[in-house]
Amino acid sequence: MNDRSEHHGSLLKPAKLKTAVAVELAELNKWYGDFHVLRDINLKVMGGERVVICGPSGSGKSTMIRCMNRLEEHQSGRIFIDGVELTADLKKIDEVRREVGMVFQHFNLFPHLTVLENCALAPIWVRKMPKKQAEEVALHYLKRVKIPEQTNKYPNQLSGGQQQRVAIARALCMNPKIMLFDEPTSALDPEMVKEVLDTMVELAHDGMTMLVVTHEMGFARQVANRIVFMDEGQIVEANAPEEFFAHPQHERTKLFLSQILH
């Protein structure tokens, strides 16, 4: 860290959660029209915990983590993010989104801004940081995800793996307490998956609270404290990785594992 860090040090040091429980979902229900996507979801994620969420497509995994920063509205039940309850209250939503980073399947980088501008945008406009300091923060995190010398390129000039790492850096620039990953490697060419997973593993080693929707079971085995298996909008099973892979409890889990682990 350089000597100017006292100005923006708060965005460079890992943020601490205020409460022990990072995420709490209680009796969460959500419908798309008549379709009951999430059914009585109960989940508690402690600070520093890494939770991998898996399940067949349409099981509601993405919807569940998208509820956690209110990209989706829930109809009943309660969601607490670091002690803040998510409701229709815009102030609470802003508060939560400032502290929760999200990485998407399709990166969702802003194509009209350079890599550096993509990353500095939120510190400048949300944290109200001077441009120069925001760019220092951006560079710091871009170095951390190993995007060397690409800072003045536009996202579409980068490979998929590089774009996803920029997306991770962009989320980190807000120094989030919790990171949500929504199938971060599903849209990548196979040879790019590893560089993104490596970045995520490093993040896990630094103690970040992470919720990851993924089918990368190797990653789950390596970093997860817990694996949550969902089917038909319900949490069917949640267990430590060794137990989850060695002794799946439910038929549905066994079937799923047999299909993806060939």
Place this chain on the structure above:
Amino acid sequence: MTMAEGDLAVTELAFVRRSTIAPRPPPATMTGALGWLRENLLSSAFNIVLTILIVLLLAWAIPEIVKFLVVDAVWTGNDREACLESVQHREIGACWPFVWERLPYFIYGSYPIPERWRVDVFFVMLAVGVVWLLWLNAPRRDLGAIYFFLILPVTSFILLTGWSTIGLRPVDTVLWGGVLVTIVVAAVGIVFSLPLGILLALGRRSHMPTVRVLSVMFIEFVRGVPLITVLFMASVMLPLFIPEQWSPDKLVRALVGIALFASAYMAEVVRAGLQAIPKGQYEGAMAIGLRYWQIMRLVILPQALRVTIPNIVNTYIGLFKDTTLVFIVGIFDLLRTIEIARIDPKWATPVTSTTGYAVAAIFYLIFCYGMSRYARAMEERLTKGDRR
């Protein structure tokens, strides 16, 4: 695996090149004027036919135009006598002395002659503002924006309408005319229609039902009636509902009508751009904590406006030409001043009208083509910015 004798013979052939081939220039048919002709004008039978037809069309039209505007044109004279057929002049082209004499009228309308320097100052100030704003490498473009959107409108208003306390004689807008009116109407329409159109487009896509319904009602109503109706409403109907002392100036009413009319069209253009932006852009922006107006200003609109530049300029060009409709409510724009001048008995000749209309055509062509060229250059610059 065993190898047949034939295969062995093949392997002996040197398929592996050991040195790099130096790049050679492309064949002559691909480069130079000849290559360009083949590529662009004569690439297929249909293309060849088209090329021939267009060459014939141009060969027929251009000499006629040049003949009328230059070769047969009358360049000097004091009244209609100069532009009449005579023994020396069998064929009469454009009657330029007429244009020359009436040019001040075309530019200023009936603006009082001793005060016309004010209009000139306005033109110069506007030109400075336009160049400052449109020239993307100009110094201090932030000051340019303040100048264009704040200083220029206020000073122009004072300058053109007058302010007795600082010694500028008030000039009623009834006396304004010609290029002055055309430029003022077009500038106001162009400057106001984009921001209003953006607001309407955002309103139409809003999640708040009242905002959405109001926007849709406004847009659909305005698009559903002709501009002439809007202008009639503004100039004839409005005064019936509002007490006379409150009723705004006739020109102001027309300006408001045109700006609102253009903004409804602009709203639909902007909406098309907004619809081209994937949902992920909104989600990405929301997830990093940006708020609605920040998302729009920083993420969505820059992308949406970029893809709609051709359509925005198209609307502007349409608007610029539609300004001629203000003559219907008794405002003397350029076309109206030409209309009046051409029936002046002093210059009554068979070519006077054609000459007058040619002047109008050239004026509109220069401005509209300029807008179109600028938009092209802008598009090229923007696509260079984020090469995909």
